[in-house]
Amino acid sequence: MPKRQRIRDPIHDLIEFGPSDFEQMAWGLLETPEFQRLRRIRQLGFSELVFPGATHSRFAHSVGVFHTARQLAGHIGAKLAGADEKRAEAAMAAALVHDLGHGPFSHAFETAAKKLVKKVRHEEWTIDIIRGDTNVGRILAGHRPGFHEEVAQVIAADTPQDIYGSIVSSQFDADRLDYVRRDRVMCGVHHGVFDCSWLLANLEVDEIPLARDDEPIGTVPALVLGRKAFQAAEAYVLGLFHLYFTVYFHKATRSAEKMLMALLLRLGELVQDGKSTDCGLRGDHPILMFIKHGSLDYYLRLDDFVVWASFEEMATARDPIIRELATRLTERKLYKAIDITALLDHRGGAAATARFKAKLAEAKKAGTFGPIDLLEDSATRNPYKRRGFETPESLSKVLIRLSDGTGYEDLRECSRVVEALEEGTIFRVYVRDNETRDKANRLMEGM
Amino acid sequence: MADAETVARIVRLNGGRLVGKTRLQKSAYFLESLGIGFGLDFAYHHYGPYSEELEYLANDARALDLIHVDWHRSAEGAEYAIFVDTSGRVITEPDDPERAAVLRVLSQFTATELELAATADFLARNGYGEAAWEETSRRKASKISRERIARAQVLLDRLAFDR
Numbered sequence: 341m342p343k344r345q346r347i348r349d350p351i352h353d354l355i356e357f358g359p360s361d362f363e364q365m366a367w368g369l370l371e372t373p374e375f376q377r378l379r380r381i382r383q384l385g386f387s388e389l390v391f392p393g394a395t396h397s398r399f400a401h402s403v404g405v406f407h408t409a410r411q412l413a414g415h416i417g418a419k420l421a422g423a424d425e426k427r428a429e430a431a432m433a434a435a436l437v438h439d440l441g442h443g444p445f446s447h448a449f450e451t452a453a454k455k456l457v458k459k460v461r462h463e464e465w466t467i468d469i470i471r472g473d474t475n476v477g478r479i480l481a482g483h484r485p486g487f488h489e490e491v492a493q494v495i496a497a498d499t500p501q502d503i504y505g506s507i508v509s510s511q512f513d514a515d516r517l518d519y520v521r522r523d524r525v526m527c528g529v530h531h532g533v534f535d536c537s538w539l540l541a542n543l544e545v546d547e548i549p550l551a552r553d554d555e556p557i558g559t560v561p562a563l564v565l566g567r568k569a570f571q572a573a574e575a576y577v578l579g580l581f582h583l584y585f586t587v588y589f590h591k592a593t594r595s596a597e598k599m600l601m602a603l604l605l606r607l608g609e610l611v612q613d614g615k616s617t618d619c620g621l622r623g624d625h626p627i628l629m630f631i632k633h634g635s636l637d638y639y640l641r642l643d644d645f646v647v648w649a650s651f652e653e654m655a656t657a658r659d660p661i662i663r664e665l666a667t668r669l670t671e672r673k674l675y676k677a678i679d680i681t682a683l684l685d686h687r688g689g690a691a692a693t694a695r696f697k698a699k700l701a702e703a704k705k706a707g708t709f710g711p712i713d714l715l716e717d718s719a720t721r722n723p724y725k726r727r728g729f730e731t732p733e734s735l736s737k738v739l740i741r742l743s744d745g746t747g748y749e750d751l752r753e754c755s756r757v758v759e760a761l762e763e764g765t766i767f768r769v770y771v772r773d774n775e776t777r778d779k780a781n782r783l784m785e786g787m
Numbered sequence: 788m789a790d791a792e793t794v795a796r797i798v799r800l801n802g803g804r805l806v807g808k809t810r811l812q813k814s815a816y817f818l819e820s821l822g823i824g825f826g827l828d829f830a831y832h833h834y835g836p837y838s839e840e841l842e843y844l845a846n847d848a849r850a851l852d853l854i855h856v857d858w859h860r861s862a863e864g865a866e867y868a869i870f871v872d873t874s875g876r877v878i879t880e881p882d883d884p885e886r887a888a889v890l891r892v893l894s895q896f897t898a899t900e901l902e903l904a905a906t907a908d909f910l911a912r913n914g915y916g917e918a919a920w921e922e923t924s925r926r927k928a929s930k931i932s933r934e935r936i937a938r939a940q941v942l943l944d945r946l947a948f949d950r
Contacts, residue, residue, distance in 0.1 A: 459830040496926045498833040690850035694791055718843045
């Protein structure tokens with residue numbers, strides 16, 4: 341009799357892996373080196389520099405996403421006539437492994453790696469791991485013939501292919517349902533609260549029409565929230581949106597991310613120029629080997645711990661840029677933020693910010709700033725994407741049951757709160773010192 | 788180096804009007820892919836090659852009144868943007884015939900066909916080689932049909948030979 345396995349989790353309490361072949365297989369995935377690596381990648385990267393509690397790992401998040409996906413699949417199984425157990429397994433496995441392709445410090449490293457090595461997001465690395473000659477790939481392939489490819493396709497698909505795909509990728513997917521709760525708790529912020537158990541308790545399944553362009557292609561089952569969950573759904577969308585501007589886009593976190601990116605790009609330049617010995621790292625250091633070869637093997641040797649440890653070595657580098665950035669990151673001497681969007685909000689808004697960017701580009705071209713004096717940062721967040729009905733993308737919507745119990749509507753159609761939310765944008769510069777700050781501020785004069 | 792004016796220029800090269808973010812992104816992608824772009828960097832996102840920088844520049848171009856963005860809603864309820872040159876003129880851009888020729892070819896294909904062709908082109912250049920179409924079909928199962936793949940392949944052929 342296979343052993344039942346248990347994990348205690350701060351968000352979900354007890355997460356069990358039962359004796360079924362599938363759940364034992366899922367437990368086996370957790371024990372692979374590829375999955376254990378996620379223990380050494382923090383979910384929020386540098387956010388810990390601002391929110392000291394935010395040390396939670398992508399391992400914990402991934403287990404939480406699996407647990408949530410299993411709950412969603414359970415609702416589908418209970419409410420959908422002709423539920424497809426195999427598709428449910430592929431979706432739950434995809435939920436479990438969806439973050440395997442994250443690099444150290446997640447998005448900061450990903451952005452640098454796109455420029456240095458491979459123009460892809462972390463999902464592509466996840467797919468490489470699933471399809472590759474890896475422990476994870478072998479375990480998935482061993483579950484049943486072709487299973488690893490089924491899982492890879494759930495992750496690779498650009499829109500959810502069916503109700504099971506929407507568990508993994510939609511505006512109401514297991515990923516978001518876990519990280520909104522987990523990140524809020526671990527950061528210690530007190531907004532972003534929503535009633536997840538009430539949302540799940542009010543889940544229903546309905547048929548929605550699908551079309552490709554103007555050609556109807558039938559109906560497919562989709563998740564719909566009962567009307568009683570309307571306020572909980574609003575709170576969920578609003579909570580997620582708030583987290584972006586209070587936590588994920590925090591100026592100190594983003595400053596550290598931009599500094600790491602600048603450091604990695606400088607490493608790339610040194611490697612390209614044949615001067616990697618100037619960076620302070622030994623020649624076969626995993627970071628250098630990854631930059632040189634770009635292979636999955638070296639990618640999987642990278643994690644937050646490797647990068648943090650490398651800062652100490654790079655702090656003695658011959659190259660002054662590497663030395664300064666590594667030292668400052670270790671000592672948390674971060675570049676200071678100038679929030680251009682906020683400063684110019686009442687002085688011309690988006691047009692003034694765009695004009696500032698143009699002036700900045702001219703100043704940089706004229707040599708006003710040194711190569712690492714000033715780091716730019718743009719980010720946007722759309723609170724809720726309006727997807728078309730009767731398109732494959734309609735499986736990405738949050739659908740609310742109509743008051744009279746018939747049919748459904750998009751959350752944004754029935755919620756004045758969600759309807760009123762507008763895309764949020766930031767543009768900031770992070771400056772190396774007071775002199776650079778004064779130069780940047782002078783660019784705003786007269787605006 | 789690309790700037791907000793780059794977006795207005797692409798719109799003008801397209802005759803002063805360009806329908807949809809997908810067409811804007813894929814038009815800029817093909818210009819880069821053909822070596823006559825504006826220095827934009829593209830990476831793979833769910834909808835194929837995508838430039839985050841271009842998205843920001845389009846916002847800046849709108850803020851600076853270099854373009855107008857009209858929002859429309861399809862019969863299915865999906866919102867989409869139409870980018871319009873602020874002068875409202877139909878422009879043939881005789882000073883840039885090479886890029887204009889590429890956009891003229893693209894204008895004969897739907898946004899979905901552009902997306903499929905750009906995705907296959909990107910995957911072929913980034914590790915998938917001859918398996919790029921097979922992989923494109925897997926990733927875009929909801930958009931794939933035999934006719935669309937054939938049209939997208941014609942698009943790539945025409946970009947290679949018609950310029």
